[in-house]
Amino acid sequence: TNKSTLLVKEDRRLPIVSIRIAFLGGLRFENDYNNGITNFMKELLLKGTKSLSADEIIQKIEGKGGSISAFSGRNSFGLSVDILKENLDETLEIIKQVLTSSVFPEADVEKVRKKILADIVSEQDDVFRTTSNLFMSTLFERQDRKSVV
Numbered sequence: 001t002n003k004s005t006l007l008v009k010e011d012r013r014l015p016i017v018s019i020r021i022a023f024l025g026g027l028r029f030e031n032d033y034n035n036g037i038t039n040f041m042k043e044l045l046l047k048g049t050k051s052l053s054a055d056e057i058i059q060k061i062e063g064k065g066g067s068i069s070a071f072s073g074r075n076s077f078g079l080s081v082d083i084l085k086e087n088l089d090e091t092l093e094i095i096k097q098v099l100t101s102s103v104f105p106e107a108d109v110e111k112v113r114k115k116i117l118a119d120i121v122s123e124q125d126d127v128f129r130t131t132s133n134l135f136m137s138t139l140f141e142r143q144d145r146k147s148v149v
Contacts (some may be wrong), residue, residue: 015084015085015086016082016083016084016085017082017083017084017085017088017091018081018082019079019080019081019082019083019091019095020078020079020080020081021078021079021081021095021099022076022077022078023076023077023078024075024076025038025072025075025076025077026038026072026073026074026075026076026077027073027074027075027137028074028075029075036116038072038077039072039116040112040113040116041070041072041077041104042070042071042072042077043070043112043115043116044102044104044105044108044109044112045070045079045098045102046058046068046069046070046098046102047102047103047104047105047108048102048103048105049097049098049101049102049103050097050101050103051097051101052094052097054108057094057098060090060091060094061081061083061091061094064083064084064087065083065084065087066081066082066083066084066087066091067080067081067082067083068080068081068094068098069081074136079095079098079099081095
């Protein structure tokens with residue numbers, strides 16, 4: 001049984017379709033072994049599929065006045081897409097490919113890994129970011145560390 005939820009809000013003032021696809025995930029569902037994996041995946045999700053390169057994905061969406069991006073947060077991850085209504089069918093096919101056949105190219109994996117590691121080091125030098133991270137780690141307690149009261 002598929003327990004997905006579909007929310008639809010129709011607004012016919014503009015010929016635009018906005019799609020947000022979200023999955024449970026993010027920091028709240030990570031543990032010491034896989035900490036950061038959702039953010040890592042977000043960075044790589046649009047780097048290509050079995051039949052489309054990263055450039056082709058961007059050209060097919062942005063070339064027609066749309067936008068596509070991946071996101072990850074404290075308790076979710078997914079895709080955000082805005083496209084002209086007339087290009088919806090082609091865009092849905094691209095979304096399907098991104099979600100089911102992304103390839104995570106090895107060269108990009110290494111680049112993203114280095115970028116994320118550099119971001120982590122620079123965060124440790126920012127007192128406001130460090131304080132925010134401490135607050136958020138308390139507010140969004142990870143699933144594997146929930147205490148029983």
